[in-house]
Amino acid sequence: xxxxxLPRIPPDQVKVSRSPGYWAxxxxxxxxDRVTLVCLVLLATIALAAVFADVLAPLDPLxxxxxxxxxxxxxxxxxxxxxxxxxxxxxxxxYGGRMSLLMGSWPVANALxxxxxxxxxxxxxxxxxxxVIMRTVDVFYAFPSVLLAVAISGALGSGMKNAIVALxxxxxxxxxxxAETVTTQVxxxxxxxxxxxxxxxxxxxxxxxxxxxxxxxxxxxxSGLFSVSIILASGLSFxxxxxxxxxxxxGLMLNTLRQAIYVQPxxxxxxGMMIFVTSICCNLASDGLRAAMEIKQ
Amino acid sequence: MLSYIVRRVLYAVPIAVGVTLLVFALLxxxxxxxxxxxxxxxxxxxxxxALRRAYGFDKPLPYQYLLYLGRVVGGDLxxxxxxGRAVAGELAQAFANTLxxxxxxxxxxxxxxIALGGVAGWHKGTVVDHLATVVSLIGVSVPHYWLGMVxxxxxxxxxxxxxxxxxxxxxAPLFGLEQVRHMLLPVLTMAVIPTGIVARSVRAAVGxxxxxxxxxxxxxxxxxxxxxxxxxxxxxxxxxxxxxxxQFGYLLGGSILIExxxxxxxTGFLLNEAIFKRDLPxxxxxxxxxxxxxxxxxxxxxxxxxxxxxxxxRT
Numbered sequence: 001x002x003x004x005x006l007p008r009i010p011p012d013q014v015k016v017s018r019s020p021g022y023w024a025x026x027x028x029x030x031x032x033d034r035v036t037l038v039c040l041v042l043l044a045t046i047a048l049a050a051v052f053a054d055v056l057a058p059l060d061p062l063x064x065x066x067x068x069x070x071x072x073x074x075x076x077x078x079x080x081x082x083x084x085x086x087x088x089x090x091x092x093x094x095y096g097g098r099m100s101l102l103m104g105s106w107p108v109a110n111a112l113x114x115x116x117x118x119x120x121x122x123x124x125x126x127x128x129x130x131x132v133i134m135r136t137v138d139v140f141y142a143f144p145s146v147l148l149a150v151a152i153s154g155a156l157g158s159g160m161k162n163a164i165v166a167l168x169x170x171x172x173x174x175x176x177x178x179a180e181t182v183t184t185q186v187x188x189x190x191x192x193x194x195x196x197x198x199x200x201x202x203x204x205x206x207x208x209x210x211x212x213x214x215x216x217x218x219x220x221x222x223s224g225l226f227s228v229s230i231i232l233a234s235g236l237s238f239x240x241x242x243x244x245x246x247x248x249x250x251g252l253m254l255n256t257l258r259q260a261i262y263v264q265p266x267x268x269x270x271x272g273m274m275i276f277v278t279s280i281c282c283n284l285a286s287d288g289l290r291a292a293m294e295i296k297q
Numbered sequence: 298m299l300s301y302i303v304r305r306v307l308y309a310v311p312i313a314v315g316v317t318l319l320v321f322a323l324l325x326x327x328x329x330x331x332x333x334x335x336x337x338x339x340x341x342x343x344x345x346x347a348l349r350r351a352y353g354f355d356k357p358l359p360y361q362y363l364l365y366l367g368r369v370v371g372g373d374l375x376x377x378x379x380x381g382r383a384v385a386g387e388l389a390q391a392f393a394n395t396l397x398x399x400x401x402x403x404x405x406x407x408x409x410x411i412a413l414g415g416v417a418g419w420h421k422g423t424v425v426d427h428l429a430t431v432v433s434l435i436g437v438s439v440p441h442y443w444l445g446m447v448x449x450x451x452x453x454x455x456x457x458x459x460x461x462x463x464x465x466x467x468x469a470p471l472f473g474l475e476q477v478r479h480m481l482l483p484v485l486t487m488a489v490i491p492t493g494i495v496a497r498s499v500r501a502a503v504g505x506x507x508x509x510x511x512x513x514x515x516x517x518x519x520x521x522x523x524x525x526x527x528x529x530x531x532x533x534x535x536x537x538x539x540x541x542x543x544q545f546g547y548l549l550g551g552s553i554l555i556e557x558x559x560x561x562x563x564t565g566f567l568l569n570e571a572i573f574k575r576d577l578p579x580x581x582x583x584x585x586x587x588x589x590x591x592x593x594x595x596x597x598x599x600x601x602x603x604x605x606x607x608x609x610x611r612t
Contacts, residue, residue: 139315142592143584144550151584154572155323231440235554238442239569254443258558265450272443280438 029292036288039281046278050097057091061248070264081267083253084260085246089267092248093274099160099249100275103242104230106164111171112222118172119179120214124187124206134180140173149232153241163242167232171225178221182214220290227282234275250275301603301610309596313589314366320585321365324577325358334577337378369585375578379571384582387567392586394464395556395563399548401480402487406548407541409488410495417496418503419526429496436493445486445558452482462560483559487552491544498540502533535606542598546591 020028030036049056058079065086073081080089122133140148153166186192187210195205234251236242243249245256253271261268324331332349340348348354353361368375374384417429453461460479506512506529515525553565560566564583571579603609 135311136315138312139319142312142316142595143319143588144547144591146547146553147550147584147587150553150568150572151320151323151580152326154568154580155326155577157328157575227438231438234440235442238554239557239572241572251440251442254446258446261446261450262454265454269443269447269450272440272446275440275443276438279440280434283434283438 026292030288033288033292036285036292039285039288043278043281043285046097046274046281047101049094050101053091053094053098057088057094059088059091061087061091061095062246063087070260070267072264073266080270081264083257083267089253089270092253093250093271096248096250096253096271097274099237099243099247100230100234100251101278103160103164103167103233103237103249104226104278107167107171107233108222108225108229110164110168111175111225112218114168115172115175116179116218116222119176119181119218120183120206120210122176123180123183124202124210126184126187130180133176137173137176140169145170145228146232146235149236150239150241153236158241158244160243163233163236166236167229170232171222171229174225175218175222179214179218182217183210186210186213216293217295220286220293220295223286223289224283226286227279230275230279230282298603298610302600305596305599305603309592313592316588316592317366317369317585318362320581320588321362323581323584327575327577330354334575335375335378374582374585377571377579378576379574379579384578387579388564388582388586391562391564391567391583394561395549395552395565398480398483398487398552398556398561398563399545401484402548403491403541403545405484406488406491406544407495410492411499411537413492414496414499415503418500418507421504426500429500433493433497433500436490436496439489441486441490442554442558444489445483445555448482448486449558462558464562483555483561486558487548487555490551491548494544495537495540499533499537502536503529506532531605535602535609538601538605539598542594542601546594550587550591 030040053061058077065082068078068082068086069084070086071078071082073079075081078088078090080093083089083092118133122130143151149163149166149170151166152169153163156162156165192205192209195209200208233242234249234254237249237251238255240252240255243252245252250271254268254275257264257268257271324334327334332345332352332354335352336345336348353364372385374388376382377384377387380387413425413429413432417423417426420426449461452459459482461482464476464479509532512525512529515528549564552561552563553568555561556563556565557569564587568580568583570576571583599609
């Protein structure tokens with residue numbers, strides 16, 4: 001067949017309809033998902049309010065005033081009332097957000113690095129190494145998470161650092177398991193075999209072929225742990241094991257305001273409301289992210 | 298089946314040993330000389346020395362661990378630093394109280410969760426389905442110690458219907474009206490989490506099973522709804538049993554926050570006290586007992602699952 005007769009299109013006029021990239025698709029799906037979007041905006045607002053607490057807070061969160069104890073919501077000068085020591089609730093909620101969000105996210109980030117690494121190593125190398133890591137993880141699964149967190153921070157003693165250590169230990173095992181599972185799946189795919197056959201060493205295979213394919217699932221799973229982490233972290237402070245007084249933290253505020261439920265019940269529940277809203281938003285946002293990334297559990 | 302049970306028990310043994318190892322490690326995680334944690338702050342020097350020898354604190358760690366393991370196997374969980382009584386004795390009553398609470402919450406949560414999730418899975422897209430989604434979201438998101446406070450404010454402070462805390466006084470019968478009134482708030486609060494999680498699992502399991510081909514075949518051959526439902530129930534029950542077992546364990550282990558809110562004299566309350574008095578033997582005893590119970594529970598659940606679903610026995 002004679003092809004010379006076909007009209008030639010100069011290269012700069014060739015129109016290639018490129019399919020949008022993976023992340024562009026994910027972004028578009030999230031923008032179309034109203035619930036996820038609202039939750040992300042709310043979370044961003046809470047986080048920004050916590051970060052800029054020193055600008056936004058009307059009063060000093062630590063300044064006590066015996067004359068102005070337990071004022072109701074709507075008191076002039078104290079829009080959300082005062083606590084049992086006369087401190088401004090609004091300012092304490094803003095500053096408390098810093099501690100609560102920090103204590104909620106830090107352990108998950110720690111566990112993501114530690115658990116993710118251990119799980120990928122266990123899944124990739126398999127064999128005896130896999131057995132040692134996974135059987136150790138099984139032991140931690142013998143403890144309900146709340147109990148494990150309380151046990152470790154109880155033994156270490158109260159304090160924010162110890163609480164973060166305890167929560168990190170709680171979240172490492174589930175991340176090891178998920179990372180091990182997805183790594184094992186990807187490791188047995190043909191392209192990994194092909195890479196090995198063409199002479200790639202383990203570090204290269206992990207970096208180039210494995211990580212991009214497993215990180216999505218691991219990170220999405222970790223994002224689902226944020227809400228648990230915030231509830232547990234505030235729970236530890238609620239028990240007196242986390243952040244120490246007079247610092248503001250939502251769980252600790254809830255604990256000290258507990259004695260005030262007969263005087264100012266609606267002021268007393270505000271810190272818990274913040275924990276609840278943050279936790280719901282984290283859960284919904286994580287679900288939305290999982291759906292947008294098309295990751296099956 | 299028998300070989301499965303044997304294998305499963307053998308698998309549980311190293312885990313139980315691991316649990317004792319971790320609980321043993323708690324004592325050494327604590328800041329300071331472990332002998333002081335066991336002897337208490339103002340024990341005389343000769344008592345401290347005697348304890349140091351008895352616990353083998355002057356010997357290497359593996360030896361100390363074996364000593365500890367030996368004592369635990371013999372049922373000796375040590376002596377409370379705060380009260381001077383045997384930990385095992387103090388634990389027994391507290392564990393019974395926690396069990397009562399956890400059982401109550403399990404009954405409420407499991408019945409509500411299965412009913413809600415079952416209807417939602419069977420009738421996808423209906424009002425009940427949406428309700429189930431909302432309830433499960435609340436179940437996994439709510440800080441239950443806060444929910445407990447809200448319940449107290451509503452039912453005890455504002456309406457004055459139910460007592461805010463504690464158990465009924467000692468001579469009240471265990472399941473008398475007064476005791477039930479005291480249990481109601483903590484039980485309902487605790488039940489929220491399992492209700493949500495069970496509803497979500499049941500909904501997903503029922504929905505998936507209904508889409509399987511054998512259900513289509515049963516419907517196509519004209520089987521009545523009730524009979525189809527029986528097939529579905531048989532197919533989802535192993536999954537659901539696993540969820541229920543896990544949730545019951547979490548109720549027992551996670552009751553510390555609820556017991557603190559309601560001053561319920563169970564293991565969680567005792568644990569809280571032990572933490573503040575730095576009473577490490579009691580802390581260790583409670584953790585060990587709850588964790589071993591959890592291991593046992595998982596074992597029972599796995600065996601029950603295998604009994605219901607022969608495919609499980611092969612793994």
